[in-house]
Amino acid sequence: MSQSPTNPGNGAGNAPTLDEVARLAGVSRATASRAINGGNRVSPAAKAAVDAAVRSLGYTPNPAARSLVTRRTDSVALVVPEPDERVFTDPFFVHTLRSVNRVLAPRDLQLVLLLARPGDEERRMLRYLGRRHIDGAVVVSHHSEDRLAEHFASLGLPCAFVGRPWSGADKVPYVDTDNTAGARLAAERLVQRGCRRIGTIAGPVDMAAGIDRLDGWRSAVQDAGLADDAIAHGDFTEVGGARAAAELLATFPDLDGIFVASDLMAAGALAALAAAGRRVPDDVAVIGYDDLGVAERCTPPLTTVRQPLSEMAEQATRLLLEQIDGDRDPQPIRVIFPPALVVRKSG
Structure with missing residues (x-):
């Protein structure tokens, strides 16, 4: 009967140890640990000897030991201050999660x-x-009350924000799109279509994106000499959009155009308009914001403002990794992507 080969270092068939690697390489245990786990103060000759011993013995490093030497966990968090049900149903978060992980995966980093x-x-x-x-x-998806930018700055922990923080934007790096300009594009499109009573379903008042998109809409309708009082607020959900649209129609029955600050809310608004017997775009033109897959599935397909969320999330992740690698100080730099109008059937 043949026997399974045993490990040449310990002769008992057990996994090779760090002590055996050190003996074979002719170095101390501490030097072997630093060489294996990426620590400093190891000469090229010692590093080469340890690498050869690792290959010869088939040694597998202990992740916990590596962490003690490098002070790295090899894990990165995606922090979302939102309820569970929103995170797992809103395409905004699905796209963000995929984009962050797409950058981390080649680095073999765990996403938390x-x-x-x-x-x-x-x-x-x-x-x-x-x-x-x-x-x-x-x-x-940060809010005014969470003050996460200040918290991260005080912790000195590498971070990058997707979207401008409500406060503390001068303390942390962030990536955003020009939400004010994007909302202007939408409102100007409605003006060009001939709409004269243009309302908006704005985002939450405790989020920078909600306020910026409201400001962009307001500036465009004011520049066109139109009233800017037809405003209802939603919560970036489909249900919230339907509720806000019903509120707008009840208060301003002469509406002929609506800019909605997210595509999910716009989908709800389309349902509310259909229930009220208002045709889109014949009676009321509708334009959303995001272009993350919802717009194409709407009836009619939704004209919307595209924010390049995948590119934004990937850029934020790269900014974070540069800080972790020591290639960039945690300076409050910002990267702003331009929005673009995507014309479909609704407006």
């Missing part, structure tokens, strides 16, 4: 999803971050 609303959840998350269980974080 952290969901935390203000209160106990946020305090628990901040304790987790403060204990350095991750190397850094990408933050998305």
